[in-house]
Amino acid sequence: MAAGTSAWQLIITGDPTLYAIVFLSLKVSLTAVLIAGLFGLPLGALIAFTSFPGRGALVVLINAFMGLPPVVVGLCVYLALSRSGPLGAMGLLFTPTAMIIAQAILITPIIAALARQTIEDLWSEYRNEMLAMGVSRLRCLTALLYDARVSLFTALLAGFGRAAAEVGAVMIVGGNIEGFTRTMTTAIALETSKGDMAMAMGLGLMLIAIVIAINASTWILSSITKSRMG
Amino acid sequence: MMKTLVACALSALMLTTAAAQERFITVASTTSTQDSGLFSHLLPLFKAKTGIEVKVIAQGTGQALDTGRRGDADVLFVHAKPQEEEFVAQGFGIERFDVMYNDFVLIGPASDPAGIKGGKDIAAALTKIQSQGAAFVSRGDKSGTHAAELALWKEAGVDLAAKRGPWYREIGQGMGAALNTAKAMEAYVLADRGTWISFKNKEGLSVAIEGDRRLFNQYGVIMVNPAKHSWVKTEPGKAFMDYLLSAEGQSAIASYKIEGQQLFFPNAKR
Amino acid sequence: MAPIDNLPLVLSGVSYRVGDLTLLDEVSLTIKAGAPTAILGPNGAGKSSLLNIAMGLMQPTSGAISWGGRSDPAPLRRAMVFQSPVMLRRSVRGNILFALEQAGVARAERETRLQGLLARVGLVGLADRPARRLSGGERKRVALARALARDPDLLLLDEPTADLDPAATRALEEIIAGAAASGVKILMVSHDAAQVRRLAGEVHFLVKGRLYESAPTAKFFSDKASPLAQSFLRGDLITET
Numbered sequence: 018m019a020a021g022t023s024a025w026q027l028i029i030t031g032d033p034t035l036y037a038i039v040f041l042s043l044k045v046s047l048t049a050v051l052i053a054g055l056f057g058l059p060l061g062a063l064i065a066f067t068s069f070p071g072r073g074a075l076v077v078l079i080n081a082f083m084g085l086p087p088v089v090v091g092l093c094v095y096l097a098l099s100r101s102g103p104l105g106a107m108g109l110l111f112t113p114t115a116m117i118i119a120q121a122i123l124i125t126p127i128i129a130a131l132a133r134q135t136i137e138d139l140w141s142e143y144r145n146e147m148l149a150m151g152v153s154r155l156r157c158l159t160a161l162l163y164d165a166r167v168s169l170f171t172a173l174l175a176g177f178g179r180a181a182a183e184v185g186a187v188m189i190v191g192g193n194i195e196g197f198t199r200t201m202t203t204a205i206a207l208e209t210s211k212g213d214m215a216m217a218m219g220l221g222l223m224l225i226a227i228v229i230a231i232n233a234s235t236w237i238l239s240s241i242t243k244s245r246m247g
Numbered sequence: 248m249m250k251t252l253v254a255c256a257l258s259a260l261m262l263t264t265a266a267a268q269e270r271f272i273t274v275a276s277t278t279s280t281q282d283s284g285l286f287s288h289l290l291p292l293f294k295a296k297t298g299i300e301v302k303v304i305a306q307g308t309g310q311a312l313d314t315g316r317r318g319d320a321d322v323l324f325v326h327a328k329p330q331e332e333e334f335v336a337q338g339f340g341i342e343r344f345d346v347m348y349n350d351f352v353l354i355g356p357a358s359d360p361a362g363i364k365g366g367k368d369i370a371a372a373l374t375k376i377q378s379q380g381a382a383f384v385s386r387g388d389k390s391g392t393h394a395a396e397l398a399l400w401k402e403a404g405v406d407l408a409a410k411r412g413p414w415y416r417e418i419g420q421g422m423g424a425a426l427n428t429a430k431a432m433e434a435y436v437l438a439d440r441g442t443w444i445s446f447k448n449k450e451g452l453s454v455a456i457e458g459d460r461r462l463f464n465q466y467g468v469i470m471v472n473p474a475k476h477s478w479v480k481t482e483p484g485k486a487f488m489d490y491l492l493s494a495e496g497q498s499a500i501a502s503y504k505i506e507g508q509q510l511f512f513p514n515a516k517r
Numbered sequence: 518m519a520p521i522d523n524l525p526l527v528l529s530g531v532s533y534r535v536g537d538l539t540l541l542d543e544v545s546l547t548i549k550a551g552a553p554t555a556i557l558g559p560n561g562a563g564k565s566s567l568l569n570i571a572m573g574l575m576q577p578t579s580g581a582i583s584w585g586g587r588s589d590p591a592p593l594r595r596a597m598v599f600q601s602p603v604m605l606r607r608s609v610r611g612n613i614l615f616a617l618e619q620a621g622v623a624r625a626e627r628e629t630r631l632q633g634l635l636a637r638v639g640l641v642g643l644a645d646r647p648a649r650r651l652s653g654g655e656r657k658r659v660a661l662a663r664a665l666a667r668d669p670d671l672l673l674l675d676e677p678t679a680d681l682d683p684a685a686t687r688a689l690e691e692i693i694a695g696a697a698a699s700g701v702k703i704l705m706v707s708h709d710a711a712q713v714r715r716l717a718g719e720v721h722f723l724v725k726g727r728l729y730e731s732a733p734t735a736k737f738f739s740d741k742a743s744p745l746a747q748s749f750l751r752g753d754l755i756t757e758t
Contacts, residue, residue: 099317099318099319100317100476101317101319110319111273192273192304193304193305195286195287207282209423210422210427212423212446212447212449213447213448215447
């Protein structure tokens with residue numbers, strides 16, 4: 018792999034700048050997943066489990082928002098966090114926090130939509146048994162969340178994948194500031210624009226390797242759970 | 248479980264915000280100053296001297312000026328003098344100083360389809376590109392280079408609005424992306440010399456026109472007006488501007504070289 | 518004596534209609550303690566609807582239902598095994614422990630009860646297996662254990678051995694007979710006359726939503742039964758009534 022030589026050298030020699038970029042990418046995307054999960058999972062479960070006027074419209078909206086264009090999210094967050102925007106006083110634009118906010122907004126619909134589908138399917142399966150056992154609604158919900166945990170974890174993973182791969186939103190709200198808001202994806206974009214294809218490709222391969230590693234470990238975890246719980 | 252998660256998420260947010268409390272300024276600048284590596288050379292020197300961290304947002308000049316208008320940066324470091332002067336005149340910036348210059352070069356494919364290579368007259372070259380219908384990549388992103396390119400078309404007497412056709416390809420992206428595109432499309436492109444020298448994907452491209460005095464490229468620095476945006480960090484911002492304009496900063500700019508070539512030439516007037 | 522008593526289960530004039538379709542037509546029944554009661558009839562007779570209504574899972578379109586004089590449908594000490602029981606995505610142990618929790622069994626007692634139930638349905642060796650990976654017969658046993666965890670006085674079984682091989686059928690019938698012998702009133706739905714004959718003490722014959730005959734098993738399976746019942750027992754396809 019001649020094209021990646023320089024990047025591999027950085028990896029092998031433990032280049033602190035490179036590792037800081039990797040660490041920031043993981044920190045931003047994992048925090049975004051955590052926050053999106055805190056909102057998305059209960060939201061999805063609630064929609065799966067209740068009926069109210071406008072529920073169908075909400076389901077369509079959330080499903081549609083799974084495909085939110087990152088640049089649009091980035092632009093909205095930019096305008097909100099800009100000094101001249103409504104939340105400008107917090108001084109969050111061009112910080113990792115801004116990137117976390119943008120990514121969390123981007124992936125909350127993904128997590129909510131997948132969670133809703135998962136829980137709705139499991140509920141239609143469980144419904145009669147639960148009613149026959151006289152299970153309270155709250156206990157139904159916790160049992161569903163627990164029994165669907167492997168699928169829900171996969172939903173979180175889908176969110177993480179999108180967050181980690183995303184470049185448009187973090188570029189706009191983070192500003193790609195070296196050593197502060199430069200993530201793997203914005204670094205790849207920068208190296209490409211500098212014409213350093215080898216470095217860009219090396220970083221790209223590293224990002225893919227990290228995403229594969231995270232998916233592989235969760236796959237192993239879920240296989241273990243599945244072999245125990247069915 | 249849920250509480251722990253919430254606490255984790257909040258503390259993670261706090262941490263990232265806390266990091267933002269250090270002494271720093273935000274500088275909106277151009278892709279050329281970043282992509283050429285000038286900032287990577289300059290900023291560590293400045294930080295070692297003053298302890299002030301400079302966070303650079305690399306945008307096109309037009310977008311950088313916009314960032315300044317919104318108050319999202321403290322200092323602007325850009326290269327489109329007429330627009331910069333307008334920015335100051337409108338009251339968004341306090342004062343503008345010349346910092347350094349380099350020049351633009353017209354880059355073209357090795358095959359040189361318009362037959363202009365080696366010339367000195369940029370206006371004649373552009374006229375020929377248009378009349379031959381040779382492919383030309385335009386930044387199209389309101390950057391300083393884009394503004395310079397538009398001014399040069401005017402200089403050449405080519406009315407783009409009328410003559411625009413498939414040969415003229417506006418990509419709306421940064422300098423590096425424009426060079427990558429020109430390479431892939433075998434097209435001509437106007438670039439600043441700094442980005443060109445540091446660009447690593449040159450193969451198949453070469454300088455077609457250079458040395459015309461109309462290819463002069465002046466960089467300036469502006470402090471965003473705190474009267475418009477009270478949070479502008481004037482004191483560390485001024486320290487940064489003073490450094491750039493000082494003998495020390497000027498010689499630091501002059502000392503930045505790639506493969507023996509100087510990329511920027513200091514010309515501060517004080 | 519347990520505080521809640523589901524018996525007698527009384528259905529008076531129960532009808533169940535979906536649109537123009539009448540699934541149950543003015544069914545009146547009284548189910549008392551004693552030997553198992555079977556609802557027998559061909560497919561499409563409305564047997565499952567009747568069972569769901571008897572469980573309180575569906576409301577009759579008209580008519581009334583009461584359990585030991587109560588009309589509140591809360592399934593206290595009442596349990597049901599569906600024709601295709603759904604296993605929770607847990608181990609056999611997890612499935613039964615969940616049922617014990619829902620039956621209000623104190624946490625400290627659950628493990629003891631669990632071991633008793635596993636022994637009762639013959640699943641001791643399979644406690645840690647994922648319930649969804651079990652065979653059809655084993656899943657029915659898990660469902661029976663979950664039902665028995667509720668310490669029911671009324672146990673409803675929907676086609677308890679449909680789709681099972683003879684060995685699995687025999688094992689399950691033994692568990693059912695054992696439960697009946699321990700005082701649980703069993704109300705089962707079946708289209709298998711031979712099984713009804715083996716297990717039930719009384720038979721209600723249901724065709725196209727209407728109750729045609731109610732009789733002790735011995736009488737139902739003799740020549741004293743109605744011509745329609747005799748026709749069904751001979752194996753005729755009943756299309757007109």
